Amino acid sequence: MIKEITVRDLDPGKFISEKVNEIQTLVGDGIAINALSGGVDSSVVTMIGHKALGNRLKTLFIDNSLMRKGEPERVANTFGKLGVEIEIVDAREEFLSALKAITDPEEKREAVTQTFYKEVFGRIVRESGAKFLLQGTILTDVDETVAGIKRQHNVFEQLGIDPQEAFGYQIIEPLIQLRKDGVRKVGEAAGLPKEVFDRIPFPGPALAARIVGEVTREKLDVVRVATDIVEQLLKETGAFQYMAILHEDRVTGMRDGQRDFGQQIEIRCWDSVDARTATPTRLSFDLLEKLASEITGNVPGIVSVTYNIATKPPSTIEVV
Amino acid sequence: MIKEITVRDLDPGKFISEKVNEIQTLVGDGIAINALSGGVDSSVVTMIGHKALGNRLKTLFIDNSLMRKGEPERVANTFGKLGVEIEIVDAREEFLSALKAITDPEEKREAVTQTFYKEVFGRIVRESGAKFLLQGTILTDVDETVAGIKRQHNVFEQLGIDPQEAFGYQIIEPLIQLRKDGVRKVGEAAGLPKEVFDRIPFPGPALAARIVGEVTREKLDVVRVATDIVEQLLKETGAFQYMAILHEDRVTGMRDGQRDFGQQIEIRCWDSVDARTATPTRLSFDLLEKLASEITGNVPGIVSVTYNIATKPPSTIEVV
Numbered sequence: 001m002i003k004e005i006t007v008r009d010l011d012p013g014k015f016i017s018e019k020v021n022e023i024q025t026l027v028g029d030g031i032a033i034n035a036l037s038g039g040v041d042s043s044v045v046t047m048i049g050h051k052a053l054g055n056r057l058k059t060l061f062i063d064n065s066l067m068r069k070g071e072p073e074r075v076a077n078t079f080g081k082l083g084v085e086i087e088i089v090d091a092r093e094e095f096l097s098a099l100k101a102i103t104d105p106e107e108k109r110e111a112v113t114q115t116f117y118k119e120v121f122g123r124i125v126r127e128s129g130a131k132f133l134l135q136g137t138i139l140t141d142v143d144e145t146v147a148g149i150k151r152q153h154n155v156f157e158q159l160g161i162d163p164q165e166a167f168g169y170q171i172i173e174p175l176i177q178l179r180k181d182g183v184r185k186v187g188e189a190a191g192l193p194k195e196v197f198d199r200i201p202f203p204g205p206a207l208a209a210r211i212v213g214e215v216t217r218e219k220l221d222v223v224r225v226a227t228d229i230v231e232q233l234l235k236e237t238g239a240f241q242y243m244a245i246l247h248e249d250r251v252t253g254m255r256d257g258q259r260d261f262g263q264q265i266e267i268r269c270w271d272s273v274d275a276r277t278a279t280p281t282r283l284s285f286d287l288l289e290k291l292a293s294e295i296t297g298n299v300p301g302i303v304s305v306t307y308n309i310a311t312k313p314p315s316t317i318e319v320v
Numbered sequence: 321m322i323k324e325i326t327v328r329d330l331d332p333g334k335f336i337s338e339k340v341n342e343i344q345t346l347v348g349d350g351i352a353i354n355a356l357s358g359g360v361d362s363s364v365v366t367m368i369g370h371k372a373l374g375n376r377l378k379t380l381f382i383d384n385s386l387m388r389k390g391e392p393e394r395v396a397n398t399f400g401k402l403g404v405e406i407e408i409v410d411a412r413e414e415f416l417s418a419l420k421a422i423t424d425p426e427e428k429r430e431a432v433t434q435t436f437y438k439e440v441f442g443r444i445v446r447e448s449g450a451k452f453l454l455q456g457t458i459l460t461d462v463d464e465t466v467a468g469i470k471r472q473h474n475v476f477e478q479l480g481i482d483p484q485e486a487f488g489y490q491i492i493e494p495l496i497q498l499r500k501d502g503v504r505k506v507g508e509a510a511g512l513p514k515e516v517f518d519r520i521p522f523p524g525p526a527l528a529a530r531i532v533g534e535v536t537r538e539k540l541d542v543v544r545v546a547t548d549i550v551e552q553l554l555k556e557t558g559a560f561q562y563m564a565i566l567h568e569d570r571v572t573g574m575r576d577g578q579r580d581f582g583q584q585i586e587i588r589c590w591d592s593v594d595a596r597t598a599t600p601t602r603l604s605f606d607l608l609e610k611l612a613s614e615i616t617g618n619v620p621g622i623v624s625v626t627y628n629i630a631t632k633p634p635s636t637i638e639v640v
Contacts, residue, residue: 105572105581212569249532249569252425252640254633261425266626282605285629289600292630304635306586306626309605310612313574315624320572 004139005177012189016048019174023052026172027132033058033125033169034134035116036086038067038075039202041136041175044183047190048174049134050084058128059084062120064112065092065220066206069228078196091120099208099215105320108215112205118166125169133163137173138183140275179274180240200231200241201275201317209318213248222246226265226299233291234269239281242269244295245319253296253303262303265295269307270317278312324459325497332509336368339494343372346492347452353378353445353489354454355436356406358387358395359522361456361495364503367510368494369454370404378448379404382440384432385412385540386526389548398516411440419528419535425640428535432525438486445489453483457493458503460595499594500560520551520561521595521637529638533568542566546585546619553611554589559601562589564615565639573616573623582623585615589627590637598632 005015023032034049036042036059049057059079063072076086098115102108125133163171175183180201187197208215210223226244234242245266253260267288272278292305308315325335343352354369356362356379369377379399383392396406418435422428445453483491495503500521507517528535530543546564554562565586573580587608592598612625628635 105570212571247567247569249567251532252636252638254636260634267629280605280609285600285602288629289631296630296634303630304628304639305630307629308624309587309608309627310616310623310625311609314580314616316572316574318572319624 002139002142002176004179005182007179007181007185010178010182010185012185015186016051016190019048020052023049023134023172023174026170027053027056029056030132031056031058031128031130032132032134032172033060033121033128033130035060035062035121036075036079037061037202037204037206038071038078038196038199039136040180040183040187040197040199041138041201043079043192043196043199044187044190045134045136045174046079046084047082047187047192051190055085057134058130059086060124061086061088062116063088063090063092064095064116064120064206065217066095066112066208066215068202068207068231069224078193082191089120089124091115094119096215096217101214103213105209108208108320109205112208116204117163122168131169133169133171135171135173136175138175139177139179142176143276179276181274200239203318209320210243211246212320219246222263222299222301223265226295226302229294229298230267230291233287233294234283237269237281237283240270240272240275240278241317242267242281243318251304255303260303262301264304264306265299265302266306266308266319267291268317268319270312272312272317275317278317280307280309280311283307322459322462322496324499325502327499327501327505330498330502330505332505335506336371336510339368340372343369343454343492343494346490347373347376349376350452351376351378351448351450352452352454352492353380353441353448353450355380355382355441356395356399357381357522357524357526358391358398358516358519359456360500360503360507360517360519361458361521363399363512363516363519364507364510365454365456365494366399366404367402367507367512371510375405377454378450379406380444381406381408382436383408383410383412384415384436384440384526385537386415386432386528386535388522388527388551389544398513402511409440409444411435414439416535416537421534423533425529428528428640429525432528436524437483442488451489453489453491455491455493456495458495459497459499462496463596499596501594520559523638529640530563531566532640539566542583542619542621543585546615546622549614549618550587550611553607553614554603557589557601557603559589560592560595560598561637562587562601563638571624575623580623582621584624584626585619585622586626586628586639587611588637588639590632592632592637595637598637600627600629600631603627 036046072088079086098111184197211219223246230244247264269281270278271281295305356366392408399406418431504517531539543566550564567584589601590598591601615625
């Protein structure tokens, strides 16, 4: 049973020094490794790990082809300014081939997980000699994995998997007692810039979770453009999370007076405190129509755009 | 080239007597037949045809299994009060078996068309001795068929099909110079009650056009419940048309804390004058959330609900 630290009980400075001590004790004079996705959780873990271990923490950005537009460069640049060196690993082909022909959401997550931990990370860890992996798991990930709602890519113990045995390294999860709101406070105290600690969540399977059905390079290119439009237009809303989802269903549209049989982008924009429950953000119709026209005008093959109006539960935040 | 009568130029009373005369001239002392779906167009045609021919117009309501909840009874009852007798024909099995395994929208419409005109109607016409079919085609149907956007079930000439040769009867289309707004005016002048002439459009392929992918009895049952909820909750909006669409894509949801892999209902609600262009109605989020919770709470297998935010064009009003 993990003991939750609510945002009310959280002293971010004290939390950071405790975690720094714990990491130093566990790792000793060894080497640790962590993967930075650019999301809040892994960014905060990177900062805490860096404080604890300095350059004995090796931080990797794995380009899995599932990232947003310009993501690798943006992340390396942000952390470079903070004095944290990031190594970019090109693993695009490995992920794409692992995802080939998979349509079930859970199998998709599993393919991303396996490729990440066993293939790519396994290789890097062996080469680096690191025996410790720092991981940004938070309490909501654990809850949802235990409940069987959604298998987070970064939760092992709860699934009865021993990462030491399976992957050859021990996992350290400094944020596991926190929820998203707590993580943001710790991120601010750790010196992260606002655009990072206040950033909307972007989970591990990344754009693979934004595609219904098989993930292909072509679909990733489509959803990447839509994601960029949605994030640009919604960043001022203050919403908890927002996303573009590429659907597989084909629907009728019209272009230049002719029938055009295309696909839909679904937009979800959530109000939430901790991701356990969430409500669609009440965006203005001016903004909704602008989103739709930008997407149908700029994203190849998209003839229709919808906005999610269901709450979580019974929906979930991500579509798959 | 069909000469449009705009609503501004329309004199509904004069229009009705002209059409009554035309029909009387064409049919002579013969028998005509028409199919009433309960929608505005076929209801207006029924009234005009009845004025012209009295009981020499045989009006059928074909139960194709694609109808809304309680539809056959409601239609028979409304027209009974107006002194027009309706015969209900049970053709549910024929339509369902014609639609089996078809997923392409145009093939779906074609299956409904062929079953309607060749199978069911062909049989009834032969039995009745009618040589004339009164049909509720309007100008927007013609435009869209010619443009190749959507094949309307009730447009033949434009497709180079001779109905006399193909189906054994001649088609009379009294409303072909009008658009929807004109049809409503004529309906009012013809004595139809407001709930009929002001009724939202419900096209020929009916609920088959509200299902992405194969049409089955089970999916019809699902979309029928959702349609009933949407129509109940949106009837006071004054919107041009509103609908529930059952998608095929499967999405993740949660019930009682457990993962539930289900489907989506998309709601479309349109502001439009004549269906040529349309804009999503700016419904309140209170109403949108109520729609979503009623649907996820009452429609089996639905875990998420979306609202269309794209305009026509590039969308179309119906999804398939």
